[in-house]
Amino acid sequence: VSSFKIIESTLREGEQFANAFFDTEKKIEIAKALDEIGVDYLELTSPMASEQSRQDCTAIANLGLKAKILTHIRCHMDDAKVAISTGVDGLDVVIGTSSYLREFSHGKDMDYITAKAIEVISFIKESGLEVRFSTEDSFRSDLVDLLSIYKAVDKIGVNRVGIADTVGCANPRQVYELVKTLRGVVSCDIECHFHNDTGCAIANAYAALEAGATHIDTSVLGIGERNGITPLGGLFARMYTGDKEYVKNKYNLHKLRDVENIVAEAVEVTVPFNNYITGYCAFTHKAGIHAKAILNNPSTYEILKPEDFGMTRYVSIGHRLTGWNAVKNRVEQLNLDLTDEDAKAVTQKIKALADAHGALSLDMVDGLLKKFHEAKEEGTH
Numbered sequence: 001v002s003s004f005k006i007i008e009s010t011l012r013e014g015e016q017f018a019n020a021f022f023d024t025e026k027k028i029e030i031a032k033a034l035d036e037i038g039v040d041y042l043e044l045t046s047p048m049a050s051e052q053s054r055q056d057c058t059a060i061a062n063l064g065l066k067a068k069i070l071t072h073i074r075c076h077m078d079d080a081k082v083a084i085s086t087g088v089d090g091l092d093v094v095i096g097t098s099s100y101l102r103e104f105s106h107g108k109d110m111d112y113i114t115a116k117a118i119e120v121i122s123f124i125k126e127s128g129l130e131v132r133f134s135t136e137d138s139f140r141s142d143l144v145d146l147l148s149i150y151k152a153v154d155k156i157g158v159n160r161v162g163i164a165d166t167v168g169c170a171n172p173r174q175v176y177e178l179v180k181t182l183r184g185v186v187s188c189d190i191e192c193h194f195h196n197d198t199g200c201a202i203a204n205a206y207a208a209l210e211a212g213a214t215h216i217d218t219s220v221l222g223i224g225e226r227n228g229i230t231p232l233g234g235l236f237a238r239m240y241t242g243d244k245e246y247v248k249n250k251y252n253l254h255k256l257r258d259v260e261n262i263v264a265e266a267v268e269v270t271v272p273f274n275n276y277i278t279g280y281c282a283f284t285h286k287a288g289i290h291a292k293a294i295l296n297n298p299s300t301y302e303i304l305k306p307e308d309f310g311m312t313r314y315v316s317i318g319h320r321l322t323g324w325n326a327v328k329n330r331v332e333q334l335n336l337d338l339t340d341e342d343a344k345a346v347t348q349k350i351k352a353l354a355d356a357h358g359a360l361s362l363d364m365v366d367g368l369l370k371k372f373h374e375a376k377e378e379g380t381h
């Protein structure tokens with residue numbers, strides 16, 4: 001995968017998260033924080049959702065951010081007209097194509113959908129805006145229906161077509177196959193949107209990019225409808241691992257933690273302990289064997305460099321799995337005068353204490369080391 005673009009949808013999909021309520025000020029703060037990271041696009045809630053949503057969309061479209069501003073609308077002329085009047089750079093148009101949605105949601109057939117799509121897309125293009133056309137619930141839609149509607153909109157010059165795994169049912173192999181097939185049928189860009197109900201949202205995004213997709217939808221911490229979509233941080237971790245330089249040069253990765261904290265606080269959740277990159281244990285090394293190798297060369301057990309994300313590595317030593325090399329490293333950090341033999345003795349003491357009482361805090365470990373150091377000093381006087 002040589003390049004990709006991020007459509008950051010915290011301010012659209014993320015607003016569909018159970019706890020989300022962003023007032024205007026919070027939306028602007030989030031938009032600016034995401035812009036600092038350098039995401040390519042921001043996608044905002046439809047101006048048709050409510051009067052305040054319309055005003056907020058207009059306000060953010062006029063902030064002069066580097067990111068292109070999109071709003072997300074139904075495939076209706078009325079939606080398109082109002083959305084254009086907000087001053088956004090482009091519109092993401094969506095309509096359901098699966099039999100579930102055709103039957104139980106909007107009740108329209110494929111001929112109607114195709115004609116409507118062409119009408120709305122042509123209208124948006126005439127106004128000079130970028131336009132994407134996406135099918136909701138793509139993976140439960142008929143493949144022939146999908147390809148023929150994508151082909152039809154590609155022909156009239158849509159900028160991107162979108163595939164949406166609305167229900168989170170797709171797996172990476174299915175994603176690869178669908179995107180690969182679509183890549184052979186349209187010449188425009190391909191955007192993908194993955195829900196995370198079965199934990200595949202990052203892997204699916206990666207598979208889509210490998211198959212020729214160009215744009216991936218994300219949200220901060222993955223928030224969205226139900227359990228959400230591809231998380232921004234997780235996508236960074238995945239893509240960095242494939243092409244570190246591209247990701248580091250294009251995005252300001254040091255700002256990831258800030259925006260996660262802003263969003264976590266706004267929606268009243270804590271950042272998960274095992275979160276990609278920023279989880280509190282994401283760079284904590286524990287077992288003695290790992291600790292020794294990490295101290296010699298971090299690449300032995302680290303695929304992501306913490307410093308590239310403004311994070312720091314931590315080697316945990318106050319537990320029964322500890323090893324003397326890690327303890328000795330702490331001796332050096334504290335600038336104590338202890339030999340290897342001393343470090344080994346303290347290590348045995350830590351293990352015995354941990355067996356008896358559970359983990360020791362770093363303060364307790366430091367206390368043991370200092371006591372050992374002082375005892376030696378007294379011995380030499």
Ligand code: HCA
Pocket residue numbers: 013016072092093094134135136137162163164165166167193195225
């Ligand atoms: C929904 C809409 C959507 C749209 C995705 C897209 C989805 O909330 O149902 O515009 O590509 O998951 O299908 O988020």
Ligand code: CU
Pocket residue numbers: 013166193195224225229
């Ligand atoms: Cu969605």
